[in-house]
Amino acid sequence: MEFQAVLMAAGGGSRMTDLTYNTPKAMLPVGNKPLMWYPLNLLERVGFEEVIVITTKEVQKMMSADPKIKQDVKMKLEVVCIQEDGDMGTADALRHIQPKIKTDILVVSCDLITDAALHEVVDLFRAHNATLAMLMSKAHEFTETVPGQKGKKKTAEQRDFVGVDESGKRLLFMANEADLEEGLSIRKSILRKHPRVHIKTGLVDAHLYCLKKSVVDFLTDNKSISSIRGELVPYLVRKQFSKTINGQKTKDDVEDQNQKKSDSSTNLELHISSRDEPLLQLAQERSCWNDHRGDMSEAYHGGKLRCYVHIMDQGLCYRVNTLAAYIEANRLVSGTYDVLNVFYCINIGSDSIIGASCQVAEKTSIKRSTIGNSTTVKEKVKVTNSIIMHGVTIEEGCNIQGSVICSNAIIGRGADLKYCLVGNGQRIEPEGEAHNIIGNDA
């Protein structure tokens, strides 16, 4: 077998607590399907037959109850439960399932919605015998108004600096603005090997990683690494140019010495080299190919650890970890995934999704919205640009615009909601008016 798929579904959704305080992030409905259905669907489409799902007990219970996952997902899901206390990072989770890992792995996060051609990422991994291959995408501006946001102010996100080489495939360095104190410093060794570096900031990390099995073995020896994105990936990217690999010592790497001390003692190199190393070396020597030109070194500069990235410029790639992303995802998904239930006598736009066993009365207008399962919408209701989750009751004459109504909420008669977020099981008073409010506990 070539790859084992691992789905990380234990995340807490710390950046959208309004939505996730009741429903775990993995089961948030997007287009009437639980969020984790999308990465599972992606894996199924490319041909995986088994997935290891790392999640919490709560999510596991909800998964077994959810019809979408039970029926639509034909793959075998092996669920591994971990504690909910949130101390376990993604790398810790990998360490936890290390006995199950027999081959290279493909790690996917449960909040990824994408239509990327996965073979592009995997081909980089295979062709260059890489240690890490990841997927990134050009970030899209979120155009929808988000409830709770005052105006169009974008939250000050910490920028990610991603450095790639000329071809745009090899990952040279990765740094987050939060970790940099004075400025961005690039090691001379990197510049000497790759004189032209493209630094990109507007990229979204899709959290889809192809990792070699030796990395998982390395993780078991180094218990200090707990997050894949936060610690493991930058470590691997840094280690590509580490002096220990190339076996050369130069003067200008004092900082590298310090880093070496803080880095783990076990040499990742030992894990990477395969059994038939001399044959592979011979093939590479005899091959008249080089990945760069202009200097005297061989292909890959003789480095065995290589990290690659595939940057998508077209297509869908969303990580649903903020409220804005959640709303945007709902909007997009109604365009791309299948729409069900066309009712007559009412005005439903073709870009809306209506869930199963819904009751939509006459003279309602539903535009660009997602209505969950078992929702009741009474007469003369206008729903525009909104997300209504399951089991919601909307009484007559309501006007809901640009809002998110969580499950089992009841919107009283004649209510007027603009850009609001109504929490689970809440009640909005009849004739109530709410504008740009996030309400959790009435």
Place this chain on the structure above:
Amino acid sequence: MLADGPEKTGDIERIKNEGKELTKEEKQRLRKEKKQQKKNKEKKDEKAPLESEKEKKPASSSPASQATAQPPTQKASSGVPAPAPVPVAASEAPSPVDKPAKSKAELKAERRARQEAERASKQSKKGEVGQQAAPSKAKAPPSELQPVVKRLPEHIQVDNPEVLKKLAKKLERQQIPLRSDYGYKVSLFSHLHQYSRKAPLTQQLSIPSSVIHPAIVQLGLQYSQGIVAGSNARSVALLHAFKQIIRDYTTPPNEELSRDLVNKLKPYISFLNQCRPLSASMGNAIKYIKKEISNIPSQCKEEEAKSKLQDCIDCYINEKIILAAKAIAKYAIEKISDGDVILVYGCSSLVNHILCEAFEKNRKFRVIVVDSRPRLEGREALRRLVQRGISCTYVLISAVSYILPEVSKVFLGAHALLANGYVMSRVGTSQIALVAKAFNVPVLVCCETYKFCERVQTDSFVSNELDDPDDLIVTRKGKTHLEHWQDVSSLGLLNLVYDVTPPDFVDLVITDLGMIPCTSVPVVLRVKNVDQ
């Protein structure tokens, strides 16, 4: 016996018609004839598509019909006049079952044609991919006209829809995706595949590849992207992948390792062929491995068999590639004298090795590296030589005639050495050899014996490889003139990979068996076959 055939049946029919009783001999002969007729009927069905394809070729109305008609007739066998009588015979005897009474002249002509065909088939050796109509050879029925038809390899019959259909069916059976051709093909080469690098075969595969071993998928990707390029590198990488396959292989119950493993390898080889057409050296390596696998005794335990096979692979690589390179270097160094100016073309791992070894042995020489677009492999050769300290000059192939007056020797690498002494190598090699001949500069070709191939070619059209035409597009100063070449209907981009150099331009071939003239290649092949 052979000559009497038609006459005897004529006699028999006459006797039958006359109502006389048949003698014992005649009855036996009749029985034999009936059996052969039945076999010929079956063979006729096999022959029919080939005949229709042969007839189709001359009938095609493309402007290059003349040129395309020529290669098919040359294709069929070893360039002996066998093909000429073949279409004639085919049209002459549409239904060999019916035996109308033929005139003596007609019978004589048929006999002559048959004899020529059989002579030709006896002379031609078994091609590496050509499944000779061995049944037809063995059964050459005395009474029927059996033109010796060799099945042409699929990869040079891309413009024949039936062959493509057969290929598609075969790949479907093996569960391997079919790679579709890309772009407009120049008409002279429309019988070859042309793939695009931007449409890899892995697009159609499931990601955890279950049908094809991951090592083979990785290898196929590396071939199609050019990461592993060069005859030796490709063979070594292939054998490395085979080692992994053998390691991960387990014999299913009720199967024998010797037979099942060979069957397992077939779809992998088809997959690799789809990614990039196999080279002659890879073909020979595969033949060797298949032979070794089938020679495993059935009572051998699985673990033992597997380790034995792995040792065989290591041994093959060691002998045929590593030690051969050492031997060739030893011979070649004798030919390099102090003060030499050596011209090399492109990046041949063997020639680079020789030059580096000669430099270690303190020979004083300098090198001129000739390079050509679009591959620009010479840059890699230049890097390797300069890294060792050899002083080099770098020119493009358009400057070859300017630089040749300075050159004292030309060292060329080879992709394969064909049975008629032609050297198949990177496109441009024949030009270099030609110009060198015009300047009376000796041309030495270095080639290991495992690259010797039993194929015969006299031109570069018949069997070649078409690389991605988009490689020819270059962007200078922000402008890409050929960007929309597909929209121009009268424009075709051709990116050839190989060409053949006639033996008259090659003065010496340095192999691990010694230094031989180009025309001795068939001798080496014959000796090799006898050994095996």
